[in-house]
Amino acid sequence: MKIFKIIAVVLLIAFVGIQFLPKQINQSQTTSKADFLVVNKVPANIKNNLQTSCYDCHSNNSRYPWYNKIQPAAMFLANHVKDGKKELNFSEWDSLSVRQKKSKLKAIVNQIRDDEMPLNSYTIIHRDAKFTKAEKQEMIEWMAQKRDSL
Template sequence: MSLKKKILVGLAIILIGIQFFQPLQNQSGEVKDTHIEKVYAVPQNVKAVLQTSCYDCHSNNTLYPWYSRIQPGAWFMAKHIKEGKEELNFSDFGSYSTRKQRNKFRSMSNQVNDGTMPLNSYTLIHRNAVLSLEEKQVLTKWFDAMADSLQ
């Protein structure tokens, strides 16, 4: 067997082998009392956008597509979700201090307004998560109003 074939066989074995090592999924199945929707009256139009464009990476319940079980992509997704939840977790939003909540609302408004959220790497695959101008305005208006109410 040539060196090239040995390398290809070795890579195939590695790719098949890593499929057996799946990360834990981010699915709690419950809505905690600290969830933003239990702490604040979230208008339906805001809630719909948050569910479509934000919750997969920023809550305790991710909706996983079929490709999320294929390695090494699943590891990348798990890392991405972990980092997203460390930055902002809508499931734990009510446990944040008032100051932190106000700062998060301001930050969310700025990031949605300047187009840095949702991430391009997410919207590349999840086309329905791309925010329209109207959705950006709905979110930033509500985020700004919430930040102002927490003065």
């Protein structure tokens, strides 16, 4: 029984100790002129779905849940956003070449169609980020049309 107390105390000290690690926040005070929503004439419903379902991980301005203030959740979220932005950053959309934009739009269409995005791990907590069938079809059609118009 004594060993369990020692383990519990060590874990508690470690948990409290990691709370002092700095938290990486992905929040910009301004919207970039290269942002996807600024550069493109995006219908309101598509814009809302992008901001709700995509922008937290794929832009320079994430909306963080309450648990982002607690480590190790903050580290997990920071890595998740970093990986998402490495793959696609809507805030830097206009810095991409036409070829890159077409490739990204094709990937967006495929991932939404195949239910790979938004991630299930994200929609478990953010229920409003999950696309309805109609929203999914609308998003796929708009993104494909955008890709074809480039």
